[in-house]
Amino acid sequence: MSDDLTAWPYREARNILDHLQQAEGRGHKSKDDPVILQTGFGPSGLPHVGTFSEVARTSWVRRAFAQICDRPTRLLAFSDDMDGLRKVPENIPNRDMVAEHLGKPLCDIPDPFGEEESFSGYMNARLRSFLDSFGFDYEFLSSKDQYRNGVFNEGLLKILEHYDRVRGIVVRTLSEEKREDWSPFFPVCENCGKVNNTRVTDIHPDDGTVSYVCDQSFRGAEACQHEGTVPVTDGHVKVGWKVDWALRWLQLGVDYEMYGKDLIESAKLSSSIVYALGGVPPAGMSYEMFLDEEAAKISKSKGTGLSIDDWLQYGPLESLAWFIYRRPERAKRLFFDVIPRSTDQYLEALSKFGATDDRRQRMDNPVFFIDADRIDASESIGYDSEVSYSMLLNLVSVLNTDDRQVVWDYLCRYNEEVEEDRELIDDLIDRALRYYRDHVAPSKQYQLPDDDVMPAVEQFRQFLADYDGEDPEEIQSAAYSAGKDHDLDLGRWFKAMYRLLLGQDEGPRLGTFVHFYGVEDTIELIDHQLSEGITDDNSGKAH
Ligand SMILES: [Zn+2]
16 A cells, blocks of 8 residues: 555665564564664764764654554664763763773763763763754663663573574674683673673573673773672673664564664674574664765764754754755765755755645655654645745845845845745745855855956846846846857856856856846846956955
């Protein structure tokens, strides 16, 4: 029934159906069980655009699933707060204090911000308020609670029972020298509290315990040499992370989880472990990572790339959601210059959504996911105006203004329909003004056309002076002819016009621009720029 829906969240939803069939066939799941979608969070740092992106995408899969199956679903946001701290993050206070606790579970390290009961308590609180601020519907779970409250006990005992098998799956992926000592279990040292320094020396499946010695130096810090025997249950040990992932899938009955491309091999490994323990691993997909301006992978500890707050300065949240929605399997550069295009593509999708009553077409439109809350609240969704973000940027550029009203006056003169989308356009103007001020204005360079280009400028100006229509296509074709008639390379010709009028190498289609800006005003602008607008300091402006 849903086979004709082509958007990727439906593909994922259908994969969940296949997974459920398999899990039910093996008796691991009953038809009454809710369907569990999970997202993971590493609380060694603050939530960031990657966190947002994973929860948003998983929420979209959940929404798609709800369209093709009426079983209840739960979305878990799971925090790995039993993980040992491997490195002190660069962007926190009290780094020296935190450094003393390297190797301890994140939930046992004091909060460097002094607000919560632990390091991970602080990060978890930030995660929740971050997710809440975007209105995500999720349940928060922490590793600490699952381990220490015994939720994972059954799975931990299973791992002990199938110790050699689980160990065998992991060690074949390790280097020769690491194989001998490797154990899926990492006891929390009873003496020093660290989890990254312990090594299992013996296992006792009959009484559910393991013996260990705390002798692995970690990041230069000496280990305490304590020896002991602890139960594998109730949080006395943690399992190594690939096994941890499998444990979580198994014990929480996870049916769907997506992950970054760098974790494909880990996901395969964790799946093998789940099978070895008698379970069925979840459905899931891998997504590509975001890249920064130089096309390098974004580093969250160094804080490279664009933050969500940065984006929201210049583009609406929906434009960021659009950027994240599109082709999760492709690597994308997350930088300022993608904001205008993402905003415009979102506006186009919005406009298409509003223009059709066809339910299938609407369900396949990204807007169906991005604007889910508004759609479910039966708000009218659409966009009728021709005003695009790039057009606003160009308008702001040529008006050289920071006054929203000036921009509005222009829009209203030539485009009566803008009133209908007033609220959205208002918001876009504010963001365009900011974007222009911060990212366009500083690099503007007006330039007079070369002598051989001038006759084409004159011809185009004359066309406008004689023109009494209002068709952007006619204006565009006149601009085109002006270049052609004077044997100019068209790329060079249009670039000359953009440099003259906007102080930029690139710009909108000239016909659309003139239509928007107004024929009279364009003539005035050309005259102004030619006669006195361009000065030595390149500060030419229109008004
Ligand atoms: Zn120790």
